[in-house]
Amino acid sequence: MSAPIYSLKIGGQAGQGIKSSGQLIAKVASRSGYHIHTYTEFPSLIRGGHNITQVLFSPDEIAAPLRQTDLLIALNQDTITRHLAELVSGSGLLFDADKKFRTAGAAPGVRLLPVPLAKLSGGQELLINTVAVGAALALLGGRLDTLNDLLRAEFADKGDAVIRPNLEAAAAGFDFAARNFAAQVEPRLTPLPDRPRQMIVNGAEAVALGAIAGGLQFAAIYPMSPISGILRVLAQYQAEYGYIYKQPEDEISAVNMAVGAGFAGARAMTATSGGGFCLMTEGYGLAGMTETPVVIVEGMRPGPATGLPTWSAQSDLQFILHAHQGDFPRIVLAASDIRDAFYLTRQAFNLAAKYQTPVVVIIDKDLCDDDHSYPVFDNSDFKLDRGKFTSDFNPGFARYYIESDGISTRSAPGTGNFFIANSDEHNQQGFSSEDISDVVSQQAKRLRKLDTCAQTDMPAPQLIGPPDAPLTLVSWGSNRGAVLHALRDFPDVNYLHLTWMSPFPTTAVTSQLSRARHIIDIESNATAQLAQLIAAQTGITITDHLLKFDGRPFFPDEISAKINSVLHPA
Amino acid sequence: MQLSDLATVCSPNWCPGCGDLAIWGAFKSACVSEGWDSTNTALVAGIGCHGHLLNFTKLVSFEGLHGRAIPLAFGLKMSNHRLNVFVFTGDGDCLSEGGNHFIHACRRNPNLKIFIHDNAIYGLTTGQTSPTSPLGFKSKSTPEGNADFPLNPLALAIASGATFVARGYAGDIPGLSALMIKAQQHQGLAVVDILQPCVTFNKEYTHTFYRENTYQLDGSYQPTDKIAAFQKAQEWGLKSIPLGIFYAVDSPTYESRFPQIAATPLVDHSPDRPDLSGLFRKFV
Numbered sequence: 001m002s003a004p005i006y007s008l009k010i011g012g013q014a015g016q017g018i019k020s021s022g023q024l025i026a027k028v029a030s031r032s033g034y035h036i037h038t039y040t041e042f043p044s045l046i047r048g049g050h051n052i053t054q055v056l057f058s059p060d061e062i063a064a065p066l067r068q069t070d071l072l073i074a075l076n077q078d079t080i081t082r083h084l085a086e087l088v089s090g091s092g093l094l095f096d097a098d099k100k101f102r103t104a105g106a107a108p109g110v111r112l113l114p115v116p117l118a119k120l121s122g123g124q125e126l127l128i129n130t131v132a133v134g135a136a137l138a139l140l141g142g143r144l145d146t147l148n149d150l151l152r153a154e155f156a157d158k159g160d161a162v163i164r165p166n167l168e169a170a171a172a173g174f175d176f177a178a179r180n181f182a183a184q185v186e187p188r189l190t191p192l193p194d195r196p197r198q199m200i201v202n203g204a205e206a207v208a209l210g211a212i213a214g215g216l217q218f219a220a221i222y223p224m225s226p227i228s229g230i231l232r233v234l235a236q237y238q239a240e241y242g243y244i245y246k247q248p249e250d251e252i253s254a255v256n257m258a259v260g261a262g263f264a265g266a267r268a269m270t271a272t273s274g275g276g277f278c279l280m281t282e283g284y285g286l287a288g289m290t291e292t293p294v295v296i297v298e299g300m301r302p303g304p305a306t307g308l309p310t311w312s313a314q315s316d317l318q319f320i321l322h323a324h325q326g327d328f329p330r331i332v333l334a335a336s337d338i339r340d341a342f343y344l345t346r347q348a349f350n351l352a353a354k355y356q357t358p359v360v361v362i363i364d365k366d367l368c369d370d371d372h373s374y375p376v377f378d379n380s381d382f383k384l385d386r387g388k389f390t391s392d393f394n395p396g397f398a399r400y401y402i403e404s405d406g407i408s409t410r411s412a413p414g415t416g417n418f419f420i421a422n423s424d425e426h427n428q429q430g431f432s433s434e435d436i437s438d439v440v441s442q443q444a445k446r447l448r449k450l451d452t453c454a455q456t457d458m459p460a461p462q463l464i465g466p467p468d469a470p471l472t473l474v475s476w477g478s479n480r481g482a483v484l485h486a487l488r489d490f491p492d493v494n495y496l497h498l499t500w501m502s503p504f505p506t507t508a509v510t511s512q513l514s515r516a517r518h519i520i521d522i523e524s525n526a527t528a529q530l531a532q533l534i535a536a537q538t539g540i541t542i543t544d545h546l547l548k549f550d551g552r553p554f555f556p557d558e559i560s561a562k563i564n565s566v567l568h569p570a
Numbered sequence: 571m572q573l574s575d576l577a578t579v580c581s582p583n584w585c586p587g588c589g590d591l592a593i594w595g596a597f598k599s600a601c602v603s604e605g606w607d608s609t610n611t612a613l614v615a616g617i618g619c620h621g622h623l624l625n626f627t628k629l630v631s632f633e634g635l636h637g638r639a640i641p642l643a644f645g646l647k648m649s650n651h652r653l654n655v656f657v658f659t660g661d662g663d664c665l666s667e668g669g670n671h672f673i674h675a676c677r678r679n680p681n682l683k684i685f686i687h688d689n690a691i692y693g694l695t696t697g698q699t700s701p702t703s704p705l706g707f708k709s710k711s712t713p714e715g716n717a718d719f720p721l722n723p724l725a726l727a728i729a730s731g732a733t734f735v736a737r738g739y740a741g742d743i744p745g746l747s748a749l750m751i752k753a754q755q756h757q758g759l760a761v762v763d764i765l766q767p768c769v770t771f772n773k774e775y776t777h778t779f780y781r782e783n784t785y786q787l788d789g790s791y792q793p794t795d796k797i798a799a800f801q802k803a804q805e806w807g808l809k810s811i812p813l814g815i816f817y818a819v820d821s822p823t824y825e826s827r828f829p830q831i832a833a834t835p836l837v838d839h840s841p842d843r844p845d846l847s848g849l850f851r852k853f854v
């Protein structure tokens with residue numbers, strides 16, 4: 001049985017430091033030996049609007065955000081109005097005693113915890129959130145010195161003039177809560193002994209670190225939610241690790257720059273969201289046609305058009321699988337968690353080099369933005385694969401030589417080898433060709449790479465739970481966490497999680513689903529895009545779907561309710 | 571190196587008399603004179619009649635997408651800046667489909683050489699109006715006359731920050747070849763707008779028209795003053811189309827701003843990074 005998960009939520013206006021307060025609490029929890037998981041909701045605004053950050057912590061791993069709230073910290077009335085209903089008997093509501101917030105309507109047994117945040121901050125708006133964090137920490141039995149260490153580190157470059165008031169604000173909140181609510185202190189953040197230190201990373205950071213680990217040499221990324229976090233990390237460490245990050249003029253440029261770098265022999269990537277990927281589609285196929293390695297990270301958010309820029313979705317799968325005219329091999333992998341974001345991105349660089357074709361890693365907004373605890377990554381086991389590559393001069397070099405596995409030997413400019421990487425259909429040297437035998441043999445050769453990849457590199461999909469079950473769930477991407485959390489209560493139900501979308505594990509999926517008694521497809525889109533793929537690949541039509549497309553993640557209780565409705569129909 | 575070293579199995583398929591033949595000839599003789607071969611040089615082209623040049627020139631190359639030669643060449647150059655990277659593009663390719671890339675390349679000053687085969691027409695798609703076609707120009711897409719004012723590639727390049735801006739003429743092979751060499755010797759972005767008669771679809775900008783109306787800038791013109799260069803670039807008319815270097819100034823190249831490639835090109839760095847524990851610890 002897993003240890004309970006504590007859920008703290010802090011809400012206020014954009015600009016009130018909601019996200020950074022959540023991060024501080026998460027870091028204190030992590031340093032005290034707890035696993036953390038954060039979930040943030042914010043509008044596409046810099047100031048104003050409603051922001052919340054949820055911080056979950058537990059001695060055990062946490063798979064997904066939950067709807068429960070054990071402690072709500074409200075920096076404005078809006079937070080109370082919107083989230084009061086989440087509080088149940090025993091939950092706490094910490095709010096500014098100096099402001100006339102309305103708390104009427106709280107469920108019986110909800111503990112009201114008024115703290116004079118404004119007064120304790122000495123009238124300094126920017127310190128209010130620090131006071132609140134200090135007070136929450138006292139209520140949860142956490143250690144003020146851990147928070148103080150973090151504040152010192154956070155503001156180290158701003159100097160004492162910023163550090164001291166922050167320390168004072170934290171202490172003021174902490175002392176007030178310790179004195180006034182002594183009887184209500186719970187040991188939720190009491191340091192746990194002998195816990196290994198964990199990283200706190202979000203998916204965007206994990207992708208960036210995975211890219212650096214995978215041997216990234218050139219990245220061109222145009223800013224867009226939710227992938228801007230990737231370029232922030234890549235830009236920061238480029239000189240130190242000897243790669244280049246470039247902000248291009250648009251996504252068309254981004255992908256073409258990456259293709260040019262791939263042609264040069266560099267390990268290259270770009271990243272974008274759906275709208276930017278629309279602009280990249282021509283370059284995507286160019287990489288396929290010229291057999292140039294390139295990694296593309298696609299962070300999904302709800303569309304179409306600008307859609308919901310700061311919310312999450314899984315609605316780009318079919319687009320990524322079909323974007324661009326004509327046929328070309330594309331490797332498409334969907335990440336579900338921090339582990340995938342790091343290790344799949346790293347692997348994508350090897351796959352791109354080996355199969356000389358674009359590799360897309362799909363992530364989503366929630367995965368990009370939410371912080372998670374994770375054991376410190378390890379890159380010492382990684383074997384960099386350059387694939388079939390030669391820098392030896394060969395006067396008769398045939399870049400697009402017909403090979404049975406579909407993979408010709410690549411070379412690069414500067415080696416003396418002559419070839420043309422040609423957007424037009426071409427012969428084995430790359431000269432433009434409309435000759436039937438070139439057209440057919442080159443097209444077939446390119447597509448064979450996908451079969452080779454399926455046979456050599458594609459693992460079987462993961463089936464979690466008993467092989468025979470009354471009910472089988474199928475899903476992908478970051479829904480995995482909520483499904484796994486829900487399944488704690490349903491040990492008989494099994495779950496087929498899919499990561500490889502192209503090539504597709506047709507045989508394994510067919511055999512698993514053909515023996516399933518009832519299948520529920522769970523997706524964050526309106527048209528069951530994974531189920532469409534499964535039907536196309538296996539001929540199995542799934543008729544029961546749990547689809548959510550409001551920009552919010554699945555919460556485990558929604559999945560449990562669906563499972564119950566099937567297992568125990570009313 | 572000899573001209574024959576640059577020959578491929580493909581023979582040029584441009585229309586007889588096309589200016590592209592002359593641009594190709596001028597470039598090949600520059601290659602022979604300067605020793606540009608596949609160990610030190612790479613070519614990138616867009617899509618259009620101009621792009622066919624790659625098939626006839628035995629130098630390692632990339633024929634990209636219509637309009638996208640410049641970003642592709644930029645990625646190549648940043649990854650291996652020891653290579654001479656030449657971009658062959660068209661007026662449609664560079665200034666219409668790829669206009670955004672062109673101005674941003676100019677402001678960044680990478681050491682790329684951009685040769686615009688400027689025939690003021692879309693050749694490969696059989697004769698539509700291009701961004702450099704004059705007002706009133708009749709073509710398949712503008713049967714009643716072009717309603718758009720033409721773009722001025724030189725003024726645009728100068729305004730956008732290019733550090734070497736010149737105009738050549740495809741009818742003068744030795745002069746064009748010398749200009750290409752000067753462009754290559756320049757450290758930074760070089761734009762050479764090459765007046766290229768399209769004998770099949772552009773009946774206004776013919777060889778005769780250019781022979782009668784162009785003149786060579788001489789020593790009395792100093793190409794170091796930006797405002798003067800901009801003014802000179804406005805000159806266009808009967809007997810008054812200047813050829814030569816309009817603007818050339820020293821400025822650090824884009825590549826030189828990246829300390830990580832000061833000593834070695836990016837592709838020569840090992841991408842193997844087994845120990846990243848220092849980086850990972852920053853996230854603990």
Ligand SMILES: Cc1ncc(C[n+]2csc(CCOP(=O)(O)OP(=O)(O)O)c2C)c(N)n1
Pocket residue numbers: 617618619620621636659660661662663664687689691692693694695700
């Ligand atoms: C995305 C895209 N749009 C349109 C085309 C069709 N197309 C090919 S070449 C060309 C224009 C060619 O004009 P220019 O660049 O001036 O080259 P030229 O043929 O005159 O050398 C066009 C519109 C294409 N290949 N790709």
Ligand code: SF4
Pocket residue numbers: 583584585587588589590619689693694767768769770771
């Ligand atoms: S159509 Fe014009 S540009 Fe194209 S090859 Fe013929 S003459 Fe040259």
